[in-house]
Amino acid sequence: MGYSVGIFVDEVDDNLLCSICSQVLQDAVLTPCGHSFCQECLDQWLARPERITCPHCRGAVIREQARPILALRNFVLSLKIHCVNRSLGCEALITLDTLTSHAETCGHSIVQCAGCQCTLKRIQLPDHQTRCRVIAALIQDDEHALEAPRSDSPKDTMLSDLSGRVSTLEAHIQQMKA
Ligand SMILES: [Zn+2]
Ligand SMILES: [Zn+2]
Ligand SMILES: [Zn+2]
Ligand SMILES: [Zn+2]
Incomplete structure (x- = not known):
């Protein structure tokens, strides 16, 4: 084509x-x-x-x-063309051979936020990412993970408690059998 x-x-x-x-x-x-x-x-x-x-x-x-x-x-x-994002507001006039390189940087290209997966224009991305709730939550999670090392997490304490109780129970059962 x-x-x-x-x-x-x-x-x-x-x-x-x-x-x-x-x-x-x-x-x-x-x-x-x-x-x-x-x-x-x-x-x-x-x-x-x-x-x-x-x-x-x-x-x-x-x-x-x-x-x-x-x-x-x-x-x-070498012919002059309109940017493919003309309908989205890009006024750029480029030559056909720069079509791909322009599309990679064109502010009117539609891109996806890596956090919430929403789609928006490239020029709107920086502003969105400072307000994106998913990205904010990810950053907060990272900070929590740094504050609380894994071995001290409440879940692990609960688990070792539980396995301790299980082995006590097993000992009781052995005694009953004897
Ligand atoms: Zn012919
Ligand atoms: Zn053809
Ligand atoms: Zn463009
Ligand atoms: Zn987002």
């Missing part, structure tokens, strides 16, 4: 469209008959044994004949 036409800032030339998916060419390849497609689209088209023809002109094509068009790939990657 190619890049969605809607993400591009300027109108895209018809020559940059893949005639299989009707989107902007992704990893463009050229057939011997002179037609270009997304690599993935053409691969999928030619994957069926009965399809050994160009989807556009029906000229004969086999997979090995389709060549990458590097100049065209680079040109497409």
